[in-house]
Amino acid sequence: MTNHALHRPIDALAVGEVALIAAIDRAGLDPGTAQRLCELGFDEGVDVEILHRAPFGGDPLAVRVGNMVVALRRDMARLIEVEP
Template sequence: MTAAIEIDRMLPGQTALIVAIDRLGLDPQTARRLHELGFDDGVDVEVIHRAPFGGDPLAVRVGNMVVALRRSMAALIEVELNGEGTGP
């Protein structure tokens, strides 16, 4: 079993499985929007790109979409990394 980390700590090219979302750390509208975009427990995600100078925002693939997430929001989504990949 792999230790859970937050999406904002992932590197480009890494894939992971969502294990928990801290919905209490989000306002209800934002929590609902994340759900509508496909961010739910058990969903695979991949970090595609991190912006330079602090990495905000992150481009994250969820399903067939690429979504830009602020680091503060990505820090509320816990994942378990798939495999040993550390990026391309």
């Protein structure tokens, strides 16, 4: 977990707002999931953008990461922090 006060989780991004990944809380994930997240392109310094929030409560999210779009739930999105 980073202590950088200015970081926000990607969950807090508005739809269409582009930001760079600052930190991923890999300790909060099981190793397999942390690896899959990386395989799908989530890594520090990569650009992300929330494209859609699902109906009925805004969960899950469709996140563009690089050229890929990945659906993930908000509890995982909270573990990925972006630069302000």
